[in-house]
Amino acid sequence: MMLPREQQARALQLLSEAYPDAKPALHFRSPFELLVATMLSAQCTDRQVNKVTDVLFQKYSTAQDFAALDYDTLVSYIHSCGFFRTKGQNILAMSKLLCEQYGGEVPQTMEELTALPGVGRKTANVVLSNAFGIPAIAVDTHVFRVTNRIGLAEAKDVEKTEQQLMENIPQKDWSAAHHWLIYHGRQVCTAQRPRCDACTLREVCDFAVHR
Secondary structure, X not given: OOOOHHHHHHHXXXXXXXXXXXXXXXXXXXXXXXXXXXXXOOOOOHHHHHHHHHHHHHHOOOHHHHHOOOHHHHHHHHHHHOOHHHHHHHHHHHHHHHHHHHOOOOOOOHHHHHOOOOXXXXXXXXXXXXXXXXXXXXXXXXXXXXXXXXXOOOOOOHHHHHHHHHHHOOHHHHHHHHHHHHHHHHHOOOOOOOOHHHOOOOOOOHHHHHO
């Protein structure tokens, strides 16, 4: 169930205190590199994506570079990220569209980003927040699980969760809260065996109370 406003605020305070240095895990040097890395991260760990992109981005780092790549060459770099065929096709199509419509630059609106091949709301929110400093909440599996367990959201799908979080979290904290929640989901509130006994949020967490 959804926590009362006062407890929601307390949960956010506890998260901010627990993870004051939370930051993006993906390695990138430009909005385009972040876009590619985030597309590769679907159903793949950030650690594995970083292994791939640390090599890939040394040779290819711009939309123009990728638009000129052939499919087999790209796949030879990204095959270990899983779903590499679809990801490769989408990344090449996305890169070509950026070159054709945006001069190779990554656009800065949700509407434009989600119109790119292979780019959904989660990916767009990651780019808006981390590449451009635009307040956004990207709901990945960790954020979805943790917020619905804690009581910051009460939704059965990702889109509704995002809407509720935008209502329940102050806009100034959207981007930071995304990272707090990811850290918490990876380190404490894990999918199979959440460490409720070690959780600083157990005083307000709906899941901990009703386990």
